[in-house]
Amino acid sequence: MEKWFEEKGNFSDVVISSRVRLARNLREYPFSTRMSAEGAASLVNEVMGQLSGLTDSDGVFYFCNLSKLSKAERIAMMERHVLSPQIVNKKQETGLIVSKNESLSIMVNEEDHLRIQGMAGGMHIEKAFQLANEIDDIASSKMEFAFDEKYGYLTTCPTNVGTGLRASYMVFLPALSAAGKLKLLSEELNKYGITLRGMYGEGSEGTVNIYQISNQKTLGNKEQEIIDNLNNIVLQVIRQERKRREYVLMNNYDIIEDQIYRSYGVLKYARQINTKDAMTLLSQIKFGFDTGILKSQNKEDNIFRLMMEIQPYNLLQREGKMLGNIQRDKIRAEYIRTMLPIL
Amino acid sequence: MEKWFEEKGNFSDVVISSRVRLARNLREYPFSTRMSAEGAASLVNEVMGQLSGLTDSDGVFYFCNLSKLSKAERIAMMERHVLSPQIVNKKQETGLIVSKNESLSIMVNEEDHLRIQGMAGGMHIEKAFQLANEIDDIASSKMEFAFDEKYGYLTTCPTNVGTGLRASYMVFLPALSAAGKLKLLSEELNKYGITLRGMYGEGSEGTVNIYQISNQKTLGNKEQEIIDNLNNIVLQVIRQERKRREYVLMNNYDIIEDQIYRSYGVLKYARQINTKDAMTLLSQIKFGFDTGILKSQNKEDNIFRLMMEIQPYNLLQREGKMLGNIQRDKIRAEYIRTMLPIL
Numbered sequence: 001m002e003k004w005f006e007e008k009g010n011f012s013d014v015v016i017s018s019r020v021r022l023a024r025n026l027r028e029y030p031f032s033t034r035m036s037a038e039g040a041a042s043l044v045n046e047v048m049g050q051l052s053g054l055t056d057s058d059g060v061f062y063f064c065n066l067s068k069l070s071k072a073e074r075i076a077m078m079e080r081h082v083l084s085p086q087i088v089n090k091k092q093e094t095g096l097i098v099s100k101n102e103s104l105s106i107m108v109n110e111e112d113h114l115r116i117q118g119m120a121g122g123m124h125i126e127k128a129f130q131l132a133n134e135i136d137d138i139a140s141s142k143m144e145f146a147f148d149e150k151y152g153y154l155t156t157c158p159t160n161v162g163t164g165l166r167a168s169y170m171v172f173l174p175a176l177s178a179a180g181k182l183k184l185l186s187e188e189l190n191k192y193g194i195t196l197r198g199m200y201g202e203g204s205e206g207t208v209n210i211y212q213i214s215n216q217k218t219l220g221n222k223e224q225e226i227i228d229n230l231n232n233i234v235l236q237v238i239r240q241e242r243k244r245r246e247y248v249l250m251n252n253y254d255i256i257e258d259q260i261y262r263s264y265g266v267l268k269y270a271r272q273i274n275t276k277d278a279m280t281l282l283s284q285i286k287f288g289f290d291t292g293i294l295k296s297q298n299k300e301d302n303i304f305r306l307m308m309e310i311q312p313y314n315l316l317q318r319e320g321k322m323l324g325n326i327q328r329d330k331i332r333a334e335y336i337r338t339m340l341p342i343l
Numbered sequence: 344m345e346k347w348f349e350e351k352g353n354f355s356d357v358v359i360s361s362r363v364r365l366a367r368n369l370r371e372y373p374f375s376t377r378m379s380a381e382g383a384a385s386l387v388n389e390v391m392g393q394l395s396g397l398t399d400s401d402g403v404f405y406f407c408n409l410s411k412l413s414k415a416e417r418i419a420m421m422e423r424h425v426l427s428p429q430i431v432n433k434k435q436e437t438g439l440i441v442s443k444n445e446s447l448s449i450m451v452n453e454e455d456h457l458r459i460q461g462m463a464g465g466m467h468i469e470k471a472f473q474l475a476n477e478i479d480d481i482a483s484s485k486m487e488f489a490f491d492e493k494y495g496y497l498t499t500c501p502t503n504v505g506t507g508l509r510a511s512y513m514v515f516l517p518a519l520s521a522a523g524k525l526k527l528l529s530e531e532l533n534k535y536g537i538t539l540r541g542m543y544g545e546g547s548e549g550t551v552n553i554y555q556i557s558n559q560k561t562l563g564n565k566e567q568e569i570i571d572n573l574n575n576i577v578l579q580v581i582r583q584e585r586k587r588r589e590y591v592l593m594n595n596y597d598i599i600e601d602q603i604y605r606s607y608g609v610l611k612y613a614r615q616i617n618t619k620d621a622m623t624l625l626s627q628i629k630f631g632f633d634t635g636i637l638k639s640q641n642k643e644d645n646i647f648r649l650m651m652e653i654q655p656y657n658l659l660q661r662e663g664k665m666l667g668n669i670q671r672d673k674i675r676a677e678y679i680r681t682m683l684p685i686l
Contacts, residue, residue: 254669258614258676265612271601326597333601 079311168214296341422654511557518587639684
């Protein structure tokens, strides 16, 4: 089954994917921070039962209690952005409902009772919103959500009160990043209630140049306003990133071209490679494909997909067995050699 | 025309080439250190005249006054070890007689009046000696050399007095070099009157791992004794290098294999590369081919040949025009991409 991140979309030179998540809580249960172990088990049981049989055009969703999955399986899903770090590490009973291509998922008993998440490749936040919204409609027809006429949806963390909606884009900003412009950009975005974080949240910025841009607050805003505001900001970020790319390519084309090709060469021939080095080099060649410096013979140049697939636990899952670090680095190198677009 | 370094020979995993040079001086001319400009011109004229028409199976030798060549052409020949740095920079009239494949050459008015040089790929010092010897016989039948019954051939520098013979091997010592064993080895060789120097003489050791091993003194030794002594020493060096290679490959095969393949990948895809980086990477992949880690589909894996061809002035000569540094680095990268053995 293809995953959501295997499709590319609008503005795909900068925007990798779009995501909307809705935070919902059942009126009859206390917030997760004040919930007993028994309460948690009962909550998960109720939500899974109420939503059982959920389908989309690909068929029935996958339902599971996360305690039934191995830690490796849970981390693999976190690497693919289906699960959050919080739920992966949570001791209480938790649940997951997810569509086959993983574009739609519901985490049960994360920070809120339900976290409904819609994802789409490229700049398609409306599609992601629609996916989440449909599930929200179904869920609210079966369960009573904690809702206040004045404040809107009630959530564990006050920042989510209101629409409970967080919209976010995953963006690729190698040029702005190399120019050291991201700190300033982040401060600028904050003024508009927008946050810039690393690919896997705070502290994951590194050399991969992939960032998440999302709204900070949900109170006092209509859903469409939140999305429109974020879209306006992201379009400006796209413009800035493209402008900076043009500038660096005009001034340093030869050096950048050489760097990108060397990165390609290393990935094409390395016999073992760790995640960090692979991500750094893949970021380089993603830049190459996105700017047209590299051209693929086989029209398949979704480097982000490869970035997901070579994450440690996704690699283990594909292999179907536990591996030591060196063995994993060898398999990663081999996988990249095989999957790298042919020039 | 193929050059001498395009053939590979015995022990080619360690020994790149063999060289013998004979220092000879004409009795009727003062040593070069005490020669006037007119004397130098006259000497060059006389030697070139006496040896004119010299041939081997490939045809007539190439004769030229070096002042007629551009500096670039002279340096290109130095890069190929046909000319010495001394003669390239000499102000006085100097000459060169060289066979088409450059395995045989005579520098006229270098440090001595004649420096006859025979070269062969691999461990074939006898072949190199024979080549030089035949020319020596021809030359001595036409000119009277400065010779003393007691001391032998008289030369400008006392270390060359006697046979006037210097035999040397160009050797590839990546494993001993990486192990930091070369200082000790060099001291050890000195005890036997043998010198270890970089590929292009003192100070050219770098990361290329190519060294020259040659006899220091020629006085009081018969020619065959010098050669036998050197051969014995070099066979021991070969043994040590091979032993060390086995050791490092047994202990670090995965890491070394990965390094070599990455170097190959960089060379296969780089868009511009300077001489130093190219030599370092080529040294890595020469090690790969020599140890069988890399295998060429097209059976052509003479990396040393490529090392010669990508030297700055050889590259210019091939291109047939002067180039700026960046342009040259681009052409070097392109040439390497084309010529690199296919795996």
